[in-house]
Amino acid sequence: MFKTPSPVFRPSRVKVFGCVHILSRSIILNLILAVIFLSGLSSPLSAQNKDAIDRLGDFGFSGMQVFRLGSQGGPWHPADVDGDGDLDLCIWLDDRGELVQFLRDPDSDGFIHEEAGNTLVDPAGWTRAEISVGAQVESINSADLDGDGHLDLVLSCPGANRVQILWGAEGGQRFRSSDKIRLERIARGSQTLRIETQKDKLPILRVLSETGVYEIEQIGRNNSPKIKTLVGSTTGSRVLIHEDVTEDGFQDLITISGSNSDRPYLVRVRPSAGSNSWLPESLLQLESGRFLLQAPNLNSLMSEATGPTWFFSERDRPVIKGYRIESTPSKTALSAPEVISLSADGLGNGRVAKGDLDGDGDIDLTVLDTKNSRLIPIFNVDGQLIPGKPSPTLQKPKDLIVHEGKVLVTSKSDGGIGICELEGEGFSFPVPGETDSALGLISVAGFAPEISGKEGSLALLTLNKKGRNSYSLQLGEVEFPLDSLDREPSAVRLFPGSSGDSIVVVEIPFESPILFALRENKFLPIVSPATLESGGRIQSLAPGKLLVTKENRGRIVLVEDLTARVLRQIDTPGTSVKLVGATYLNTHSPDPSESATLAFIDEGSSMIHLANESEVLESLEGPFKKIRQVLNLDVDGDGNDELVLLKSGSLLILRRLGSNLILQETFSRRARNENSRITAMAHGDLNGDGILDLVAVDGARGELEILAGTADSFIPALGFPVFEKKTFSGGGRGVEPRAVLVEDLDGDGLADVCLLIHDRLVIYPQENMNTQEDSR
Numbered sequence: 013m014f015k016t017p018s019p020v021f022r023p024s025r026v027k028v029f030g031c032v033h034i035l036s037r038s039i040i041l042n043l044i045l046a047v048i049f050l051s052g053l054s055s056p057l058s059a060q061n062k063d064a065i066d067r068l069g070d071f072g073f074s075g076m077q078v079f080r081l082g083s084q085g086g087p088w089h090p091a092d093v094d095g096d097g098d099l100d101l102c103i104w105l106d107d108r109g110e111l112v113q114f115l116r117d118p119d120s121d122g123f124i125h126e127e128a129g130n131t132l133v134d135p136a137g138w139t140r141a142e143i144s145v146g147a148q149v150e151s152i153n154s155a156d157l158d159g160d161g162h163l164d165l166v167l168s169c170p171g172a173n174r175v176q177i178l179w180g181a182e183g184g185q186r187f188r189s190s191d192k193i194r195l196e197r198i199a200r201g202s203q204t205l206r207i208e209t210q211k212d213k214l215p216i217l218r219v220l221s222e223t224g225v226y227e228i229e230q231i232g233r234n235n236s237p238k239i240k241t242l243v244g245s246t247t248g249s250r251v252l253i254h255e256d257v258t259e260d261g262f263q264d265l266i267t268i269s270g271s272n273s274d275r276p277y278l279v280r281v282r283p284s285a286g287s288n289s290w291l292p293e294s295l296l297q298l299e300s301g302r303f304l305l306q307a308p309n310l311n312s313l314m315s316e317a318t319g320p321t322w323f324f325s326e327r328d329r330p331v332i333k334g335y336r337i338e339s340t341p342s343k344t345a346l347s348a349p350e351v352i353s354l355s356a357d358g359l360g361n362g363r364v365a366k367g368d369l370d371g372d373g374d375i376d377l378t379v380l381d382t383k384n385s386r387l388i389p390i391f392n393v394d395g396q397l398i399p400g401k402p403s404p405t406l407q408k409p410k411d412l413i414v415h416e417g418k419v420l421v422t423s424k425s426d427g428g429i430g431i432c433e434l435e436g437e438g439f440s441f442p443v444p445g446e447t448d449s450a451l452g453l454i455s456v457a458g459f460a461p462e463i464s465g466k467e468g469s470l471a472l473l474t475l476n477k478k479g480r481n482s483y484s485l486q487l488g489e490v491e492f493p494l495d496s497l498d499r500e501p502s503a504v505r506l507f508p509g510s511s512g513d514s515i516v517v518v519e520i521p522f523e524s525p526i527l528f529a530l531r532e533n534k535f536l537p538i539v540s541p542a543t544l545e546s547g548g549r550i551q552s553l554a555p556g557k558l559l560v561t562k563e564n565r566g567r568i569v570l571v572e573d574l575t576a577r578v579l580r581q582i583d584t585p586g587t588s589v590k591l592v593g594a595t596y597l598n599t600h601s602p603d604p605s606e607s608a609t610l611a612f613i614d615e616g617s618s619m620i621h622l623a624n625e626s627e628v629l630e631s632l633e634g635p636f637k638k639i640r641q642v643l644n645l646d647v648d649g650d651g652n653d654e655l656v657l658l659k660s661g662s663l664l665i666l667r668r669l670g671s672n673l674i675l676q677e678t679f680s681r682r683a684r685n686e687n688s689r690i691t692a693m694a695h696g697d698l699n700g701d702g703i704l705d706l707v708a709v710d711g712a713r714g715e716l717e718i719l720a721g722t723a724d725s726f727i728p729a730l731g732f733p734v735f736e737k738k739t740f741s742g743g744g745r746g747v748e749p750r751a752v753l754v755e756d757l758d759g760d761g762l763a764d765v766c767l768l769i770h771d772r773l774v775i776y777p778q779e780n781m782n783t784q785e786d787s788r
Contacts, residue, residue, distance in 0.1 A: 071699050071718055071730045072779035073765070077135040079114065079773040082127050083107035086768050087202035089152035090755045093163055094186065098759055101766070102165065103773065104149040111149065111167070113141040114773070116759065135775075137758070143187055147172035150198075153205040155215045156180070158232045166217060168205050170198040175205075175219055179233060193237060197222040201250040202751075208254060208263055216288070218265070220252035223356030225265060227288070242282070243353040245293050245662050246274045251303050255320060257337050257673070258283050265290070268303045275299065277635055279322075280351070281337065281673055291396055292350035292665065294673045295635065296337065301326055305693040307704060321678060323693055323706075330688040332708065334679030339671050344632055345608045345622050346655060347670030352390065352399060352663040358383055362640050364658045367414025369434050375645055377656070378419050379663065380405070380412045387412070387419060387432060387439045390663065395648030397665060401438035406430045411503075413458055420445060420456065420472075428453040445472075452477040457506035460514050460530060462488040473530075475504035475518065485516065485528075485535060492528075492535040499523060510556025510572055522546055529574055540576035543569050551642075553596045553625075559610065564589035566612055568625060582610070582623055585631065590616030593642035597668070600651040611655050613639050620655070620666070635664075679725060688713055691747050696754030696763035698778060705729070707754055707765055711747035716767070734769055749774075 081103065088103040098116035105112055116138060123134040134140065147169035157164045162180030165187060169176060174194050178187040198204070204220035217228040224244035231237045248271025254263045262284035269278045277295035285291050301324030308320050321334045342348070360383030369376040369389055377390035377397065385407050389400035406423035413420045419432040421442055430442025455475040462471035471488030478484055483494040483501060494501070497520065505517040513531035515538070520526065524546050527538035544550070548562040558569040558576075564586070568579045584591065593613045608622035608629050613636055620632045638660040644653040647665065657664040683690070691711030698705045703721040710717065713733070720729035734749055749769035757764045762778040 071705075071720070073776040074779045075777065077775040077777065079134050079138070079775075080125075080127060080132050081105055081112070081771050081773060083771055084750075085112075085771070085773065086751055087150065087152050088751065088753070088768065089154060089165075090753060090757075091154040091163060091165075093154070093165070093180070095163065095180075099755055099757055101757065101773075102152055102154075103768070104145075104152065104167075106148055109144060109146070111143040111145055111152075111165075113143070115139045115141060116757070118759075143178065145169075145176065147174065147176070150200050151202050151205045153207055155207040155209060155217075157207075157215055157217070159214055162186070166205055166207070168198055168219060170200050173198065175217070175228075177231065189233070191233065193228060193239070195219060195221065195226055195239075199250055199252075203251045203253070206252050206254050218252060218254075220249055220267065222247045222249075224353065225252065225267070242290060243356055243661075245280060245295075245351040245353045246271070247356070248274045249280075253306055255306065257281050257319065258339070259319065260284075262286050270302070279337075279675060285396075289398075292352045294350055295348060296673055296675050297348075298324065298335075298675055300328075301333070302691070304332065304690065305695060305706075307695040307706075322675070323679075325690040327689075330683035330686055330690070332679075332681055332683075332690045332693075333677055335675040336678050337673055338676045339673055340676075342667075342670050342672050344630060346611075346620065346632060346666040346668060348672040349634055349657075349664040349666050352397060352665070353661065354379060354388055354399065354663060355381060355384065355661045358661045359640070359658075360384075362658055362660075363411050364641050364643065364656070364663070365412050365414045365419075366643060366645055367417070369414070369417060369419075371417060374649070375647075377645070377663070378412060378414055379658065380409055380421065382409050385409060387421065389434065389437070389439065391437075392647060397647060397663070401436070403432070403435075403438035403441075405432065405439070405442055411456060413456060415459055422453060422456050424453065429456065454483070454501065455503040457504040457516065460487060460506060473504065473506055473516070475501060485518070487530070490533075494518065494526075501526075505550060507550075507552040507558065508555040515556070515558070515571055517550055519550075520546075525550065527571070527576060529571075536574055538571060538574050538576055540569075543567070543576045543578050549591075549593055551593075551595055553610075559594055559596065561591045561594045561612060564591065566591065566594055566610070566623075580626065582612075582625075582627065584612055584614060584621045584623075584628055586614065586617045586619070588616040589614050592639050595642045595644045595655065597644050597653040597655060598646070598651070599653070599668070611642070611644075613642050613657065615639055632666075681719070681726070683710065685710075685713065688715075689747075692749070692752045694752045694754040694765075698754070698763055698765070700762065707752050709749050709752050709767075711749065714748050714769075716749070716752070716765075734767065734774070 083105050085103045085105055090099055090101050093100045094115055100116055101114040103112050118137055120139045122136045123140040125132055148171045149167045150170050151168035153166045154163050164180045165178040167176045173196055174192045177191045179189045180186055199220040199222055206218045208216045219226040225242040227240040229238045246269050248269040249267040250270045251268035253266040255266055257264045264284050265282040267280050276297045276299050278298045279296040281294045283291040304325055305323040306320050323334050325332045359381045363380040365378050366375050374392035376392050379388040385405055386402040387405045388402045391398050405421050406426040408425045409421050409423045411422045421430045429445030431445050432439040432442045454477055457473040459470040460473050462469045473487045476484050485492040499520050501518050501520045503519045507515040509515045513529050516528040516530050518526040524544050527540050528535040529538055545562050548560045551559045553559045556571050560567045560569055564584050566582045569576050570579050591612050592615045595611055597609050597611055599607045610623045612621040618636045621628045622630050639657050641658040643656050645656050647654045652668040655666040688710045689712040690708050692709040694707045695704050705721045706719040706726055708717045715733045717731040718729045719726035749767040751768040753766040754763050758777050764778050765776040767774045
């Protein structure tokens, strides 16, 4: 047995002003006004302070309705489930494994039920109906999925790896039949289900998963649904929202992560390209915060009509903040990264190559997934990179080359070289390439002018193993032996030379690379005293000029007259620098010496250092970890190169002089008590003035606060504790209340406040003020 806790706040049928607390504030403010008046000060009281005084009496509730749930409730979902025009409420009770429907019924005297030997009666005007569900429910949503005119319920059950659909029907047949859709790794949380309604089409159900978003179409009682997966860029997302962020008329996808590993990019926007297709994700910086609420354009009196406001609470301080998503020009030479997610399980030691795949004149990308032995085309469509269909390729692939629209894939264990061609949105299965050294193939560099062939003919340059400690370079039919090598070389690279020839670089683990000039039908050794260190990463800057990066420095090396020499060394700033790659960025600037033409990828500090050929100009912070490859690509054809980074499971694109989506702070408030923590919020017009107000739950102190909406902000209007702090049936100590909802639950046209607290559902009906005008 336990004593039923009594609420501290019991509103009466008259306006409730927050009892003594609010009256005391009014008396104090009036005394302050009197002092100011008597002192002869001429400064008028600000409009916000006047609002604070006049608004204290605007909020009132006509009593309180308490429903005993028998155990801790949640998640919940408001909807007209019985189709009678009244708003009902569905609540999941985990301890009982039941989905309880609280149905609005004006003729009911209250539902009678037994609990712990006591006979309890729900408030009049409501009836109950229970549905047994054989798995824990984390999220609830509803829509007419099959177009039969009845509302259907969708339940997310991550523990059972499924989404369950309860089919709506007339009367007693409602929710008697159901279907289950099996999905792997569904994300946990109460905001992981979204339904997009379409004109003249069936709705699309989207389910947030740990690897991305499932899109489920053609849902019906007598057909199999069509399921598509949008691979995500993070495994920590817990919130999925539909919103037109880019203001182009299409609903974009917003995911919000609660994982520290995703900081500072907790918010990610996937813009819609129309026709159920999507552009790369944009990462929005947010250092920390718990997502509370997405509210619409917050009041009708604002002169600047903008998108919704997103509210977050800080975890370590009693602060709530509101943000709007805005597009602004980048303040740095490169914009924030766009993310093309390719594989939730990773790409292994993935590689990427560029070349025109579809013959439209634009340079496309091809990604080699070495972990899953797949090729993924990335098509350049009007300056946007759109992934194609992943296609199988050779087993244990190592590298790839794109040449004349074909993709050459190398593998030591599966035929040496395979050639793939584009088929629709994917690739054909590779056919064996012609090579005499397939069994001993180590690496492929690319195509170079054939030594013994006719003018303009090209041959493939390969690095082969002939026997024990015996290696050779082969170009067409010409073979050049590599003698006196104690270690097996790992790769061969091909770069343009300054005199129309080519520079060949043979990389050897733990040793300095060996350089050759490919000219005059010969491989001529290049002398490189103390210029190329072992383990350095080599890229081409210009014909005859190389960029070598290692640890915290980059060296510009000039190759001429069969000699390599260091022109200059660029040191990158920081104490934890670890350069994993670099590339040249072509610029349209009239003075390239004043613009960034080099990009150094610093995995140690998770930064990109932009430099000219003399010094570092600026450094950008971002998610620059686990970088596999770096290259440049003029995606939009404006003459300026974009920076492309291949990560462990995705592709990042940083555009030059682009625009960024940012979270622009528009509201901030610190609570009076340092031990306060805002854990839930809801919005609605709580005083009939046409302006949205906020209801904030202080879960650490068990209090509720109403913030009144003004012309440009919010001000405190009413606050009170909800329940005494104690344990309860079916739960223990913790954050209380757990959830808040603002909806018109009694059908009088006024928004009511609804709480889930302890083992109870509490409704505060808004007092019917006959829609009288605001006191201002």
